[in-house]
Amino acid sequence: MKENQVDIQTAAAQTATKQKNPLVQLIDRLYELFDNKKIRFIVLAAAVAVLLYLPMRTSMYFMEVMTNVWFYVVMCLGLNIIVGFAGLLSLGYAAFFAVGAYTTGILILHYGVNFWLTLPVSVLMAVIAGLAIGTPTLKLRSDYLAIVTLGFGEMTRLAARNLEITGRATGLVGISRPSIFGMTLYKINHFYYAFLLLAILAIFVSYRLQDSRIGRAWKCIREDEDAAEAMGINVVAIRLFAFVIGSVFGALAGSFMAVKMTAISPDSFLFTQSVMILLAVVLGGMGKIPGVILGAFAMVIFPEIFRGIGQYRMLIFGLLLLVLMIYRPQGLWPERSGGYSAKGKI
Amino acid sequence: MSLQEIVVQQIVNGLLLGSFYGLVALGYSMVYGIVKLLNFAHADVYMVGGFCSLTLLTFFGKTFLGNGWAGIVVSMLITMIVVGLLGVIIERVAYKPLRNAPRLSLLITALGVSMILYNSVMVITGGEYRAYKTGLGFQGISIGSIFITHTQAILIVAAIALMLVLHLFITRTMYGKAMRAISMDLDCCRLMGVNCNKIIALTFFVGTALAASAGTMAGVYYGSLHFFMGFVIGIKAFTSAVIGGIGIIPGAMLGGLLLGLLESFGTQIPFIGSEWKDVFSFSILIIILIFKPTGLLGKKESERM
Numbered sequence: 169m170k171e172n173q174v175d176i177q178t179a180a181a182q183t184a185t186k187q188k189n190p191l192v193q194l195i196d197r198l199y200e201l202f203d204n205k206k207i208r209f210i211v212l213a214a215a216v217a218v219l220l221y222l223p224m225r226t227s228m229y230f231m232e233v234m235t236n237v238w239f240y241v242v243m244c245l246g247l248n249i250i251v252g253f254a255g256l257l258s259l260g261y262a263a264f265f266a267v268g269a270y271t272t273g274i275l276i277l278h279y280g281v282n283f284w285l286t287l288p289v290s291v292l293m294a295v296i297a298g299l300a301i302g303t304p305t306l307k308l309r310s311d312y313l314a315i316v317t318l319g320f321g322e323m324t325r326l327a328a329r330n331l332e333i334t335g336r337a338t339g340l341v342g343i344s345r346p347s348i349f350g351m352t353l354y355k356i357n358h359f360y361y362a363f364l365l366l367a368i369l370a371i372f373v374s375y376r377l378q379d380s381r382i383g384r385a386w387k388c389i390r391e392d393e394d395a396a397e398a399m400g401i402n403v404v405a406i407r408l409f410a411f412v413i414g415s416v417f418g419a420l421a422g423s424f425m426a427v428k429m430t431a432i433s434p435d436s437f438l439f440t441q442s443v444m445i446l447l448a449v450v451l452g453g454m455g456k457i458p459g460v461i462l463g464a465f466a467m468v469i470f471p472e473i474f475r476g477i478g479q480y481r482m483l484i485f486g487l488l489l490l491v492l493m494i495y496r497p498q499g500l501w502p503e504r505s506g507g508y509s510a511k512g513k514i
Numbered sequence: 515m516s517l518q519e520i521v522v523q524q525i526v527n528g529l530l531l532g533s534f535y536g537l538v539a540l541g542y543s544m545v546y547g548i549v550k551l552l553n554f555a556h557a558d559v560y561m562v563g564g565f566c567s568l569t570l571l572t573f574f575g576k577t578f579l580g581n582g583w584a585g586i587v588v589s590m591l592i593t594m595i596v597v598g599l600l601g602v603i604i605e606r607v608a609y610k611p612l613r614n615a616p617r618l619s620l621l622i623t624a625l626g627v628s629m630i631l632y633n634s635v636m637v638i639t640g641g642e643y644r645a646y647k648t649g650l651g652f653q654g655i656s657i658g659s660i661f662i663t664h665t666q667a668i669l670i671v672a673a674i675a676l677m678l679v680l681h682l683f684i685t686r687t688m689y690g691k692a693m694r695a696i697s698m699d700l701d702c703c704r705l706m707g708v709n710c711n712k713i714i715a716l717t718f719f720v721g722t723a724l725a726a727s728a729g730t731m732a733g734v735y736y737g738s739l740h741f742f743m744g745f746v747i748g749i750k751a752f753t754s755a756v757i758g759g760i761g762i763i764p765g766a767m768l769g770g771l772l773l774g775l776l777e778s779f780g781t782q783i784p785f786i787g788s789e790w791k792d793v794f795s796f797s798i799l800i801i802i803l804i805f806k807p808t809g810l811l812g813k814k815e816s817e818r819m
Contacts, residue, residue, distance in 0.1 A: 257621045304804040311552040312756075312803060314621055319749050319796040330789050439745065443629065450622055479637055486629030493623040494611050 219364060223357040231356045233472055235428070238363035239421055240464040244448045245370045245457065246417025251446065252455030253383060254410035255390030256306070257314040260321025262441040264415040266328060267297050268422025269432045273340040274333060276427075283346030283427055287420065294419030298412035306407045321442055328434040339433030346427050359428045366424060370417060374457050377413070386410055387455070440482060447485050450492060453499025462501050522660050524778045530666055530735065532774020533673030537728035538751035539758070539766040540680060541721030547697040547761035548717050549613070554624040555604060556725055557748025558631035559597060561741060563726025564733040565635055567593040568646055581649040583668075590730040594723040601722025602715045610711075635741040643740050646733040669731050676727060677767045680720070684763050693717055697761060746792055750777075753799040759809025768810065773798065 201207050223231055243265060250258045271290040275281040281289075301320050305313045328334040335341070345354045353359060377383045385406045388396040397403050426432050444467060452463025471481055492499070538560050545553045570589035575581035579588055608627050612620050654663035684690035692713045696703045704710050732747075733739050754773045758765025773795060780794045802809070 251618070255616075255618055257618055259625070304800055308803060308807050310617060311546075311621065312807075314552060315749065315752050316800065316803065319753075319799055322746070322749065323793050323796045326790075326793050330793075443625065446622075446625075454618075479641070480633075482629055483633035483637060486626045486633055489626030489629065490608055490623055493615075493619045493626065494608070497615065497619050 216368075220361075223360050228356055231360050233468060235356060235360045235363050237465055237468045238360070238367040239425060240445070240448060240468050241367040241461050242363070242370045242421040243418055243445050244452075244460050244464040244467075245367075245374045246414045246421070247445050248414075248449050248455065248457070248460045249374065249377065249386075249410050249417070250414035251449055252453075252460065253378065253386040253390070254407055255386075256310060256407060256410065258317040258411075258414070258442075259314055259439075259446065260301075260317035260319070260324070260442055261414075261418055261445050262437040262439070263317075263321040263324040264294055264297060264418030265422040265425070265441070266324050266432075266434075266437040267293050267415070268419030269426040269436075270328060270334055270340070270422075271419070272423040272426045273343050273432050276343050277340055278333070283344075283423075284348075287423055290419045290423045291416050294415040295412050297419075298415035299408065302408045302411040306404050306411065318439070321437070321439060325434050325437050328437070334434075337434060339431060339436075340426075341431045343426055343430045343432075345430065353427070359424075362424060362428075366420065371457065371461070378457065382406060382409060390455075443482075444485070447489060450489060451500060453501045456499065456501055459499050459501035463499070466500075519658055519660050520782065522657075524782060525775065526660075526662055526666060526670075528775035528778035529670050529771060530673075530774070531778060532754075532771035533670055533677075534728045534732050534735075534747065534770075535751050535754045535773050536677060536767045536770025537673055537724050537731075538747055539754035539770045540677070540763065541725045542752055543755045543758070543760055543763060543766040544693070544717050544721045546755070547763075548693060548700075548714060549609065550617075551609060551620055551624065552752075553721075554621070554748070555608075555627035555631055556721070557744035557751065558628045558635075559601060559604075559722045559744070560725040560729040560732075560747060560751075561739070561744035562600065562631055562635060563593050563597045563729030564646070564739045564743065565639070565644070565729075566597055566726065567730035568644060568733055568739060571646075571648070575647075575649070581647065583650070586648060586650075586730070586734060590727055593726050593730055597726035597729075598719040598723035601718040604722075605715055605718040632741050632744065639741055641741060643738050646737050646739055648734055648737075650734070665734065669735055673728070673731060676724065680724065681763060681767075683720070689713065689716060749799075750792075750795050753795055753802070756799060756807075756809055757802055759812025762809070762811050765809055765811040772810075 222234065243261070246264070247258065247261045250256050250261075268290045271293045272283065272286040275286040275289060276283060301317060302313075305316045328339070329337055345352050347353065353362065385396065385401045388399065388401060389403055389406060393403060448463035448467035449460050450463070451466060452461065453459030471477070474481075477484065538557065541556050541559070542553060545551055545556065567586075567589045570592055571581055571585055574585040574589055577585075579585040604627055608623050609620065612623055650665050652663055654661055654665075655667070656662075684693060692703070692708050693716070695706075695708065696710055696713055700710060703713075729744075732743070750773060751770070754769035755766045756769070757772055758767070758769030760766075776798060777791060777795055781788050781791050806812075
């Protein structure tokens with residue numbers, strides 16, 4: 169009896185120490201600090217200043233990697249709207265990226281359109297593609313969407329491979345560089361700023377969407393579809409909207425990528441590309457914007473650091489997905505305590 | 515060739531293609547029916563089956579069995595058991611801990627398993643094509659200008675025989691009955707004293723074994739294997755399962771054969787060359803989803819997930 173009590177006491181003491189784990193305390197403290205608007209502003213301003221200053225100091229290689237990071241941040245935030253906010257699994261995200269890249273590429277190369285004018289067309293094409301895939305599938309079970317998007321991703325790649333206008337297997341080569349205010353963008357630094365700007369825009373739009381009426385509707389549908397419908401949310405329309413917005417993010421990133429690379433080929437839009445983006449979103453934490461940004465960073469930087477792993481890369485990513493889903497489904501940067509969901513605190 | 519002969523030739527091709535699709539689709543459909551999981555890893559199991567039987571066949575080729583039909587049959591049976599057990603392990607390790615988790619987590623896990631499988635094989639094979647050498651000749655039966663090799667004929671018969679065995683297993687045995695019951699209501703079955711975990715494991719075993727047999731047959735038929743060969747057939751098998759009505763066993767077989775036929779005739783249509791073959795099947799999937807999402811044999815579903 170007495171031993172039991174001691175056991176309970178030690179157990180209680182252990183949980184107490186667990187709660188007062190210094191690291192957790194520190195993180196909680198940081199969160200509190202970050203809640204303060206002034207401090208948040210200072211931290212963010214400092215971060216942006218460092219990011220703007222970076223190109224003046226670092227090497228070309230580093231800039232290339234960082235540009236890639238911003239590119240992935242945009243793509244991941246786009247997919248995050250579909251997977252994280254609305255809870256729909258899309259496995260063909262690279263297709264939207266392809267839609268944007270090819271639209272811009274074809275318009276510039278074959279019709280000589282100004283780059284900036286191709287952007288609205290690219291957005292329009294992404295909306296059409298999103299609607300074409302979403303409309304038949306979003307009424308159905310969510311698994312259907314997963315496989316249809318997988319099929320769609322593959323279809324887009326095959327179409328790009330076989331069509332005359334997309335340059336078949338060689339793709340489009342020699343897309344001219346864009347210019348702004350009479351200055352042609354050609355250096356890596358220019359594209360660094362372009363993608364940084366795009367990423368900041370994507371982050372801003374993501375936050376605005378998250379806190380909007382639509383954003384709350386997405387979360388509501390994700391947690392409980394029936395309850396959402398009972399509350400008067402048009403489930404299909406709201407989901408379709410998530411799908412379309414997500415595809416627009418991808419297409420814009422694709423358009424910019426087309427002019428950065430000046431060449432695109434069907435092999436840039438493989439299934440593994442879609443999976444990488446998905447993994448970044450899952451890794452960082454679905455539905456959490458800072459988490460997704462962190463995920464995008466990790467996804468780009470990790471292979472750069474571990475160059476040797478080469479062919480084992482995707483194998484490791486697969487294992488990571490499995491382990492994450494079983495042991496830490498909320499991702500690396502979980503929603504802070506105080507966030508609410510249908511199942512209580514996460 | 516006359517039109518009639520082209521038609522017959524395409525029927526043979528279509529049936530063969532369709533029986534591969536059907537065998538893989540069965541596994542998708544069975545697993546979906548029971549645990550409501552779209553098992554992405556299933557297509558990769560098909561590929562693993564192909565490689566496993568190739569390894570065994572190379573081994574048996576040096577023994578008295580040889581690499582003719584005797585060797586192929588023995589290695590296919592062993593492959594079915596080995597890969598079937600792999601399916602059970604996958605279920606135990608990856609899917610069982612998540613049985614009550616959100617569907618999204620389960621789908622992502624399945625994707626992870628799929629990546630692990632095909633990347634492991636890629637690392638082992640170095641990402642190259644492997645020739646599937648058999649001792650089978652190219653003799654066959656010719657009727658007019660139509661030519662059907664013995665291999666083709668035997669493979670079609672074997673695939674259809676496997677489907678029939680499965681059908682009997684599902685409809686006539688206690689295990690089959692338990693599977694059908696679980697697909698209707700898992701919790702209720704548990705209350706009735708059905709050992710659900712065992713039956714779910716058995717379902718994975720049977721489904722995976724069938725995919726492995728299809729992988730072996732595809733190896734024998736096409737004569738080469740590649741680590742990514744499961745990807746496209748996975749989508750097509752899923753299309754087959756949807757055409758027939760997912761979760762319905764005869765539907766998967768019917769859907770597979772139908773898709774095989776559609777595909778082999780579709781490529782004969784002018785403007786749809788063989789390079790558009792895959793696009794053609796995906797379009798069929800989307801068309802089916804728009805007009806008849808429950809599939810040909812499916813009943814109207816009121817449940818929404």
